[in-house]
Amino acid sequence: MSDETPPARRGRRPAGEDTRRLITEAARSEFADKGYEGTSLRAVARVAGVDPALVHHYFDGKADLFAQSVVLTRVNPAVMVDRVLQGPLDTLGERLVRTFLAVWDDADNQERLVALVRAVHTNDEVAALMREFVAREITGRVTRRTQVAGAPLRGALAAAQLIGLATTRYVVRMPAMVEASHDDLAAWLGPVLQGYLVDP
Amino acid sequence: MSDETPPARRGRRPAGEDTRRLITEAARSEFADKGYEGTSLRAVARVAGVDPALVHHYFDGKADLFAQSVVLTRVNPAVMVDRVLQGPLDTLGERLVRTFLAVWDDADNQERLVALVRAVHTNDEVAALMREFVAREITGRVTRRTQVAGAPLRGALAAAQLIGLATTRYVVRMPAMVEASHDDLAAWLGPVLQGYLVDP
Numbered sequence: 001m002s003d004e005t006p007p008a009r010r011g012r013r014p015a016g017e018d019t020r021r022l023i024t025e026a027a028r029s030e031f032a033d034k035g036y037e038g039t040s041l042r043a044v045a046r047v048a049g050v051d052p053a054l055v056h057h058y059f060d061g062k063a064d065l066f067a068q069s070v071v072l073t074r075v076n077p078a079v080m081v082d083r084v085l086q087g088p089l090d091t092l093g094e095r096l097v098r099t100f101l102a103v104w105d106d107a108d109n110q111e112r113l114v115a116l117v118r119a120v121h122t123n124d125e126v127a128a129l130m131r132e133f134v135a136r137e138i139t140g141r142v143t144r145r146t147q148v149a150g151a152p153l154r155g156a157l158a159a160a161q162l163i164g165l166a167t168t169r170y171v172v173r174m175p176a177m178v179e180a181s182h183d184d185l186a187a188w189l190g191p192v193l194q195g196y197l198v199d200p
Numbered sequence: 201m202s203d204e205t206p207p208a209r210r211g212r213r214p215a216g217e218d219t220r221r222l223i224t225e226a227a228r229s230e231f232a233d234k235g236y237e238g239t240s241l242r243a244v245a246r247v248a249g250v251d252p253a254l255v256h257h258y259f260d261g262k263a264d265l266f267a268q269s270v271v272l273t274r275v276n277p278a279v280m281v282d283r284v285l286q287g288p289l290d291t292l293g294e295r296l297v298r299t300f301l302a303v304w305d306d307a308d309n310q311e312r313l314v315a316l317v318r319a320v321h322t323n324d325e326v327a328a329l330m331r332e333f334v335a336r337e338i339t340g341r342v343t344r345r346t347q348v349a350g351a352p353l354r355g356a357l358a359a360a361q362l363i364g365l366a367t368t369r370y371v372v373r374m375p376a377m378v379e380a381s382h383d384d385l386a387a388w389l390g391p392v393l394q395g396y397l398v399d400p
Contacts, residue, residue, distance in 0.1 A: 120372060121321040127372050135374070152376035156368055157388055160377065164364025168356055172320060172327045174335070176352035177360065188357055192392050 020058050022048040027069035032125055036066065036132035063137045070129065072112045075103050078137045085145045092146070093194030097186045100162055104170060105182075114170055117163075134159055146198050157196040161189065220258050222248040227269035232325055236266065236332035263337045270329065272312045275303050278337045285345045292346070293394030297386045300362055304370060305382075314370055317363075334359055346398050357396040361389065 026048035030039045041062060045052040059065040063078035071077075080103065084095045103109055119126040139155025148154060165185070169177040226248035230239045241262060245252040259265040263278035271277075280303065284295045303309055319326040339355025348354060365385070369377040 118321050121318045121367070131372050131374055153380055153384065153388070156374045156376040156380075159374065160364035160368040161361055161392075162364070163367050163372075164360035164362070167321070167363050167367065168360040172331050172363075174331055174356045174359065176356040180353055180356075184353065188353070188396070192361075192395070195392070196388070 019048075019050055019054055022050060023055055023058060023065075024069035027065050031066060031070055031129055036062075036129055036136065041065065063133075066129075066133060066137075070126075071116050073103075073109045075109060077133075078141065081138055081141045085141065089146065089198055090194075091190075092142075092198055093192065093196075094186050094190030096158070096162075096193050096197075097165075097189045098182060100165070101182050101185060104166060110170060113166070117166060117171055142197055148198065148200065154196050158193050161192060161196070165189065219248075219250055219254055222250060223255055223258060223265070224269035227265050231266060231270055231329055236262075236329055236336065241265065263333075266329075266333060266337075270326075271316050273303075273309045273316075275309060277333075278341065281338055281341045285341065289346065289398055290394075291390075292342075292398055293392065293396075294386050294390030296342075296358070296362075296393050296397075297365075297389045298382055300365070301382050301385060304366060310370060313366070317366060317371055342397055348398065348400065354396050358393050361392060361396070365389065 023044060026044045027039070030044050030047060034043075039062070041055045041059075042052050044065065045055045048055075055065070059068060060076055061078065064076040067073055067076055080099055084092070084099050087095055104113060116126075116130075120130050121127075135152075135155075139152070139159060142158070143151035143155050146154075165177075168174045169180075223244060227239070227244045230244050230247060234243075239262070241255045241259075242252050244265065245255045248255075255265070259268060260276055261278065264276040267273050267276055280299055284292070284299050287295055304313060316326075316330075320330050321327075335352075335355070339352070339359060342358070343351035343355050346354075365377075368374045369380075
């Protein structure tokens with residue numbers, strides 16, 4: 001049956017998918033070897049044997065390439081964080097909690113993110129990658145916006161709270177955490193994240 | 201060489217060690233089969249083929265047996281929590297953070313606890329056990345003492361913050377978290393845990 005599929009369509013689809021796959025495979029290998037900071041889109045293109053322009057065609061920068069090759073989610077974390085940061089600073093904590101929950105409660109993302117959290121806990125290379133990635137693309141962006149003293153520890157405390165939220169709600173699945181609504185969690189965790197990230 | 205060891209000493213030491221080992225092996229199997237709530241010290245003694253009095257001789261209750269057979273740390277979490285709860289309620293959050301850090305920063309405990317955190321993230325049975333154990337021996341004890349409304353979610357939020365602290369400081373090892381002193385962490389996290397567990 002599949003032999004009867006028109007050749008033009010068969011030819012076009014797999015070509016793009018093959019290129020994309022070559023790039024994500026090269027990215028996984030480069031991230032594993034060089035770490036997050038040490039990986040460049042140019043080097044990934046070279047390893048994949050494709051023109052650097054194609055990497056930019058398929059992926060919206062390094063954070064997106066990382067998300068789609070290592071984290072395996074279609075959400076670009078850097079874009080999400082920038083969107084959260086665009087609103088007023090005095091409600092940043094609440095927006096961060098609500099965005100985090102929206103991304104994680106999407107069933108398709110959740111499966112991939114739980115797999116990532118498991119990998120972070122069992123594979124030292126993945127843990128090192130995540131450490132760099134979170135520092136640069138998440139807490140780095142947030143603390144450049146908030147401009148408060150003690151930024152690295154503040155960012156790490158916020159990361160700790162959100163990672164603990166993910167573990168208790170999506171991995172260990174503590175009943176009270178699973179049953180809590182986004183409103184409940186935003187009411188409790190919003191002010192805490194606001195305190196960590198923004199308050200003097 | 202070892203054949204020349206005096207028989208009396210060889211006989212006595214292994215006897216106690218064998219009994220202890222029989223009990224911890226039976227406990228691991230019972231906890232895995234029946235869960236934390238469903239496991240009784242009497243049933244563990246029966247499976248181990250020893251008198252129930254011996255279980256009480258070697259272990260200070262179910263939480264201690266769990267800690268020493270599954271968690272593999274010499275700290276009895278229930279006793280630690282009770283000690284933390286004995287002080288005044290208005291400094292509970294800070295005492296909880298400091299005790300948590302003291303237990304985790306002990307090198308011998310840390311290795312075993314990191315192994316446990318990894319197992320919680322990769323083995324659903326261990327995750328289920330920890331969920332029951334934390335609910336009963338940790339957050340259950342705390343919320344019986346604090347007597348505030350919404351206790352299960354409050355306990356889960358505190359657990360989330362402490363689990364995230366463990367992950368970022370001891371597993372992912374984010375530099376700002378690793379470098380932070382107990383005083384720094386108590387100053388930041390103490391009021392947050394106080395808010396989750398005690399404040400109205």
